[in-house]
Amino acid sequence: MQTVVDIEELSHFYGSFQALRELSFSVPKGCFFIVIGPNGSGKTTLLKTLAGIAAPASGAVSILGRPIERYTRKGLAKRLAFVPQLPSEEFPFRVRDIVLMGRSPHLGVLGLDREADRGIARQAMEFTGVESFSARRLEQLSGGERQRVFIARAICQEPEILLLDEPTAALDLAHQVRIMDLMERLKKDRGVTVIMVSHDVNLAAMYADRLLLMREGAMVSIGSPAEVLTYEVLEKTYECPLLVDESPLGGVPRVTVVPRRYMDSDRVPLAPDRLDNSD
Amino acid sequence: MNADSPTLGLRIAVVSAALSVLLILAALLALVFGSTDTVMEALFAFFRGAEKADPMAQTILWQIRFPRVLLAVLVGAALSLGGLVFQALLRNPLAEPYILGVSGGSAVGAIFGILLGFSRFPGVSLTAFAGSMATLALVLMLSSGQSVLKKDSLLLAGVMVNAFCSAVITFLISLTQDSRLHNIIYWLMGDLGQSGMQQVGLLAAMLVPCFVLFFALSHPMNLLLMGKEMAQTMGVNIRVVTLVLLVATSFMVSATVANCGLLGFVGLVMPHLLRLLVGPDHRVLVPACALGGGAFMVLCDLLARVLPRQGEMPVGVITAMIGAPLFIYLLKRSGSDANRR
Secondary structure, eight states, rough: EEEEEEEEEEEEEEEEEEEEEEEEEEEEEOOEEEEEETTSSSHHHHHHTTTTOOOEEEEEEEEEEEEEGGGGGHHHHHHHHOSOOOSSSSSBBBHHHHHHHGGGGGGGTTOOOHHHHHHHHHHHHHHTTTTGGGSGGGGGOOHHHHHHHHHHHHTTTTTTEEEESTTTTTOOHHHHHHHOOOOHHHHHOOOOEEEEEESSSSHHHHSSSSSEEEETTTEEEEEEEHHHHHHHHHHHHHOOOOOEEEOTSSSSSEEOOOOOTTTTTTTTTTOOOHHHHHO | OOSOOOOOHHHHHHHHHHHHHHHHHHHHHHHHOOTTTTTHHHHHHHHHOOOOOOOHHHHHHIIIIIIHHHHHHHHHHHHHHHHHHHHHHHHHHTOTTTTTTHHHHHHHHHHHHTTTTIIIIIIIIHHHHHHHHHHHHHHHHHHHHOOOOHHHHHHHHHHHHHHHHHHHHHHHHHOOTHHHHHHHHHHHHTTOOOOOHHHHHHHHHHHHHHHHHHHHHHHHHHHHOOOOOHHHTOOOOOOHHHHHHHHHHHHHHHHHHHHHHOOOOHHHHHHHHHHHHHOHHHHHHHHHHHHHHHHHHHHHHHHHHSSSSSOOOOOOHHHHOOOOOOOEEHHHHHHHHHHOO
């Protein structure tokens, strides 16, 4: 299978703190790839390394078969777009200007856009459903609307790989589903490889083709949601009691947190091995 | 993008044309106003192509006022652009070369150069440049780190460096006892007089390439406003862009300080005014600040010449009297913005 991202023995340090521990994996082309794991497990650092923002301390990162350090900033930006965590700062620009900025890597130094670029921006705005407020300034929008604007900007870059850092954090349920559906459509319609960091294990289970579970900078497990999201692996990784069963929609695991007061309740059909332990 | 938003090229052209008209009007006003009434006739005579104007008025027009107006245009453009670039790079609406102490550092460097007996060019210009780079590095170093009050720590560092520079300047002046003293003090307060065409030409040769550079980097400045991470992943080499812009700005500021002394707050007034008028796009703002800043400085210099009954006052007095209240207003407003969030 063709891969678009190949990582070998990747390590990263913040001072003496090791944020990534010899990670090795590949991401197939056209895959919806979601990285999950507890806080401080190195998910964001991994994403920033893929985006070329953080340089690896050791190991190799290849994007589309070419070592990442051999790309120019512009060259990388034509192939790979990055949506960081929702920034809290205010931006003075209008929605359509921000989306059009996504064309920058394809344009000259002044970023003078042609009709074709405006067409691509218009398409990206329609795709993400932000065209109705394209003339508004960013500070007049809600969190979910802003996130869609930044995603439209990234789509406007026409990347082969799209990286997103917790795009659904702090959004309500409707907006979460809307953004995840958008990513799925982007993958299906345009063949874009989507690599996302998420805190929401259940959303990840519903949408991911492949999951990477990380803990303390190292890989715990990689594979399909059914392979990765098992009770044994998750409880050890997150260090809290969890209930893992199948989603009523079928086919994928569902993870439920277990409050302490339910620990001894027979309303929770806990996994058999734990029942054995508690007896 | 739609019919209601004209293309970028058109917007740049319209804004530049409008501000050029303003600049030309300001320049004409500055050329004809002054203590000698016959200058206006000399100017009309020039436009009619006549040769019979009063030679005295001709001399005042072309030897004194014309270079002075050109100098004001250059300096106003440079200082406005300096403010615009600092505000974009540091993502702080209150950043300005004078407030951050970069102008003060240039002045210290320039005074050292004068006291060491260097010529104005290249000696004093180089010591001024060294002074501006040193203070800029100091301010950025002082305000870096994991400070929660990042925005304010930049300003605080600037204020402290500025205070230190003022003390050094006063110290150096106190040690000076010869005829250079009056010159230094008058130059320091911001003075556009005593400029010949040669000096203006030299300054233009230093400043105009910086203006062109800023225009060339105006789109990366837009992208930088989206945050470093987004800018990088949209193809901006932020390390190179930031370094080039900081060095070019402090070079430009030091060149104006070495020539005309300390002119504060120009870099605050014009970028803010023009942002309100033409929006946040730096591809429009860079030419707008160059032209608008030039017009602003010409008018300030005109006020400095005509307000006093006798003689004239340093133009730095006028720019500070307009700019300082605006700074306080902006400080107040950005404070209430922070509270709202």
